[in-house]
Amino acid sequence: xxxxxxxxxxxxxxxxxxAVIKCTYSDSASNYFPWYKQELGKGPQLIIDIRSNVxxxxxxxxxxxxxxxxxxxxLHITETQPEDxxxxxxxxxxxxxxxxxxxxxxxxxxxxx
Amino acid sequence: xxxxxxxxxxxxxQFGKPVTLSCSQxxxxxxxxxxxQKSSQAPKLLFHYYDKDFNNEADTPDNFQSRRPNTxxxxxxxxxxxxxxxxxxxxxxxxxxNEQFFGPGTRLTVL
Numbered sequence: 001x002x003x004x005x006x007x008x009x010x011x012x013x014x015x016x017x018x019a020v021i022k023c024t025y026s027d028s029a030s031n032y033f034p035w036y037k038q039e040l041g042k043g044p045q046l047i048i049d050i051r052s053n054v055x056x057x058x059x060x061x062x063x064x065x066x067x068x069x070x071x072x073x074x075l076h077i078t079e080t081q082p083e084d085x086x087x088x089x090x091x092x093x094x095x096x097x098x099x100x101x102x103x104x105x106x107x108x109x110x111x112x113x
Numbered sequence: 114x115x116x117x118x119x120x121x122x123x124x125x126x127q128f129g130k131p132v133t134l135s136c137s138q139x140x141x142x143x144x145x146x147x148x149x150q151k152s153s154q155a156p157k158l159l160f161h162y163y164d165k166d167f168n169n170e171a172d173t174p175d176n177f178q179s180r181r182p183n184t185x186x187x188x189x190x191x192x193x194x195x196x197x198x199x200x201x202x203x204x205x206x207x208x209x210x211n212e213q214f215f216g217p218g219t220r221l222t223v224l
Contacts, residue, residue, distance in 0.1 A: 032211040034211075034212065034213070036215075041218075041220075042217055042218070043117075043119075043203050043215035043216050043217045043218045044156065044203070044215045045215070046212060046213070046214060046215075049211075049212065051211075089155055089156075093211060099207060099211040099212075099213060100146075100158065100161065101158070101213060103155035103156055104155065105154070105155050106153075106154075106155055
């Protein structure tokens with residue numbers, strides 16, 4: 001089955017800096033890669049996703065890149081703000097009409113003012 | 114707003130006393146999922162429904178059951194909760210475009 005590795009497990013940055021979280025996956029058939037943000041006591045919130053026919057996708061301060069050959073994808077957050085502090089999960093899924101996600105173990109991002 | 118709703122947000126039960134958690138979605142999605150999430154861990158998929166077709170994960174204990182009476186609602190039944198079942202339970206709905214949208218979760222405490 002699919003295995004998703006996520007690094008780092010914790011990341012501390014100063015407000016205004018950039019943050020990068022990296023994930024690798026094992027199943028070459030996976031072709032859908034979402035990123036979730038989870039604040040304390042809340043459910044995960046889908047913030048951006050990418051499909052295997054695209055190499056990069058941006059939405060304001062966040063972007064995701066995908067390298068299918070190397071089987072890794074990354075989340076980039078620019079101009080970080082304290083409200084970006086949360087746990088971020090990457091995930092991977094095969095497209096089969098709907099997804100069953102395999103999650104990474106999460107990255108706790110702390111943005112200090 | 115279209116969304117995934119979970120009730121209750123907090124549930125306290127006693128060891129061995131059955132408990133039911135509920136989920137509803139207004140997204141008209143044909144897939145609904147139940148996850149268990151323990152502290153500092155990733156969500157773990159318990160099972161999912163594609164329409165009325167039930168799909169159980171191989172390592173989901175028999176103690177966990179689910180019902181989906183219609184497109185909008187899905188229930189998680191824990192027949193005999195143990196202390197190890199204390200966790201956040203997350204419901205999600207999904208479409209044929211792969212996205213999954215999560216509800217706010219139900220925090221289960223077992224005394």
